[in-house]
Amino acid sequence: MKTANVKAFGTKATDAPLKEMTIDRRDVTAKDIEIEILYCGVCHSDLHTARNDWGFTVYPSVPGHEIVGRVTKVGSEVTRLKVGDIAGVGCLVDSCQTCESCKKDLEQYCLTGFTGTYGSADKHLGGFTFGGYSEKIVVDEHFVLKVPSNLDLAAVAPLLCAGITTWSPLRHWNVTKGSKVAVVGLGGLGHMAIKLAKGLGAEVTLFSRSPGKEKDALVLGADAVIISTDSNQMNSVSGKFDLIIDTVPYVHDVNPYVATLNISGTLVLVGYLGGLEPFLNTVPMILGRKSIAGSLIGGIAETQEMLDFCGKHNIVSEIEIIKMQDINEAYERMLKSDVKYRFVIDMASLKE
Numbered sequence: 001m002k003t004a005n006v007k008a009f010g011t012k013a014t015d016a017p018l019k020e021m022t023i024d025r026r027d028v029t030a031k032d033i034e035i036e037i038l039y040c041g042v043c044h045s046d047l048h049t050a051r052n053d054w055g056f057t058v059y060p061s062v063p064g065h066e067i068v069g070r071v072t073k074v075g076s077e078v079t080r081l082k083v084g085d086i087a088g089v090g091c092l093v094d095s096c097q098t099c100e101s102c103k104k105d106l107e108q109y110c111l112t113g114f115t116g117t118y119g120s121a122d123k124h125l126g127g128f129t130f131g132g133y134s135e136k137i138v139v140d141e142h143f144v145l146k147v148p149s150n151l152d153l154a155a156v157a158p159l160l161c162a163g164i165t166t167w168s169p170l171r172h173w174n175v176t177k178g179s180k181v182a183v184v185g186l187g188g189l190g191h192m193a194i195k196l197a198k199g200l201g202a203e204v205t206l207f208s209r210s211p212g213k214e215k216d217a218l219v220l221g222a223d224a225v226i227i228s229t230d231s232n233q234m235n236s237v238s239g240k241f242d243l244i245i246d247t248v249p250y251v252h253d254v255n256p257y258v259a260t261l262n263i264s265g266t267l268v269l270v271g272y273l274g275g276l277e278p279f280l281n282t283v284p285m286i287l288g289r290k291s292i293a294g295s296l297i298g299g300i301a302e303t304q305e306m307l308d309f310c311g312k313h314n315i316v317s318e319i320e321i322i323k324m325q326d327i328n329e330a331y332e333r334m335l336k337s338d339v340k341y342r343f344v345i346d347m348a349s350l351k352e
C-alpha cells in the first residue's frame with residue numbers, strides 16, 4: 001500500500017535543475033513512523049548526488065538527509081515515538097540489523113549495504129528511495145531519532161548529517177579535554193566539527209582557504225585559524241595535531257596537512273570521495289606513525305548520543321533558511337562557499 005502524489009523537489013538528469021515533482025511514500029507498516037517534514041538541511045552530498053559527481057546517481061533523484069519533522073502516524077508495534085512527537089531522520093533509513101556491523105551499532109557500515117535516505121534500492125516500494133526535499137517520509141522506527149526539546153528545530157536539522165559525520169570521528173579517535181583537533185574547510189561539516197570538538201573540550205584550529213572566515217571561526221569556538229595557502233602559517237603548526245577532520249569536497253593535496261599531525265596523529269577524510277592527487281608522501285607517515293583514515297556518517301545510537309549531547313550543551317548549526325523553490329540558487333552559492341554555514345529548507349514553502 002502506498003500514498004501517491006506526495007509533493008517533492010528533485011531532478012531527472014545530471015544537468016537539469018531541481019523542480020517540483022510527485023513521489024510515492026508507503027503506508028506505515030507495523031514498525032514504521034510517518035513524519036511530516038518541517039525542515040531539511042542542504043548537504044554538499046545532495047549537490048554531488050543531484051549532479052552525479054560520484055557516478056552512481058539514479059534519476060529521478062530527490063535529495064535531502066537532514067530531516068526534522070513531526071510524527072503523523074505510527075505502526076502498531078512502534079514504541080519509541082508517538083503521534084505529535086518531533087523526530088529526526090539522517091542519512092540511513094534501513095540496514096540488515098543482523099550483521100557484525102549492525103550488531104555493533106555501526107549500521108553505516110552494514111555488511112550487506114545500508115539503505116540510504118535517498119538513492120538506495122527501496123525494499124518496500126521497489127525503485128529507489130527519495131529524500132527529505134518532500135512533504136513527508138516513512139521510516140522504520142529504528143532509524144528515527146528523538147530530537148531534544150530545547151533546541152531550535154530548523155537549526156537541529158543539519159546535526160542529522162553534518163553533526164554526526166563530524167561527531168563520529170571525534171568520538172572514535174577519543175577526542176577529549178585538551179586534545180588538539182584541526183578542521184579543514186569551514187562549511188556545513190566544518191562548522192559543526194568546530195562546535196562539537198569544542199564541546200568535547202578540545203583545542204580547535206581551523207584550516208581555511210578563505211581569508212575572511214577567521215572572525216566567524218573564532219566566534220564558532222575555534223582557538224586559531226590557519227590560512228592553508230600561507231606556508232608560513234602552515235609551518236607554524238607543524239607536528240601539532242592529534243586529529244584532523246578534513247571536510248574538503250573536491251580533490252586536494254593532503255600532504256601539507258599530514259605535516260601538521262603530531263606523532264601517532266590521524267587525518268580523517270570525510271569530504272572527498274575518490275583518488276587523491278598529487279601523490280601521497282608516505283615518509284612523514286612512516287617516520288611519525290601517522291595515519292590517514294576515512295569515516296562515514298555515524299550509527300543510529302551514536303547519532304542519538306550526539307543529539308543528546310547537543311541538547312545538553314545547546315549546540316545547533318548556524319543556518320540560513322531558504323524556500324524549497326530556492327534550492328538551485330542555494331547549490332550555486334554552496335559551490336562558491338557562500339553559505340553561513342548551512343542552508344535549511346523550510347518545508348512549509350512546498351505548500352505555496
Ligand SMILES: NC(=O)c1ccc[n+]([C@@H]2O[C@H](COP(=O)([O-])OP(=O)(O)OC[C@H]3O[C@@H](n4cnc5c(N)ncnc54)[C@H](OP(=O)(O)O)[C@@H]3O)[C@@H](O)[C@H]2O)c1
Nearest residue numbers: 044045165185186187188189208209210249270271296297
Ligand atoms: N563522510 C561522510 O559521511 C559525509 C557526510 C556528509 C557530507 N560528506 C561530504 O563532505 C563534504 C563537505 O560537505 P559540506 O556539506 O560540509 O560542504 P560545504 O558546506 O560546501 O563545505 C565545504 C568547505 O570545504 C572548503 N572547500 C570547498 N571547495 C574546496 C576546494 N576546491 N578546495 C579546498 N577547499 C574547499 C570550503 O571551506 P573554506 O572556504 O573554509 O576553505 C567549504 O566551505 C562533501 O564532499 C560531502 O559530500 C561526507
Ligand SMILES: [Zn+2]
Nearest residue numbers: 043045161162
Ligand atoms: Zn550529508
Ligand SMILES: [Zn+2]
Nearest residue numbers: 096099102110
Ligand atoms: Zn547489517
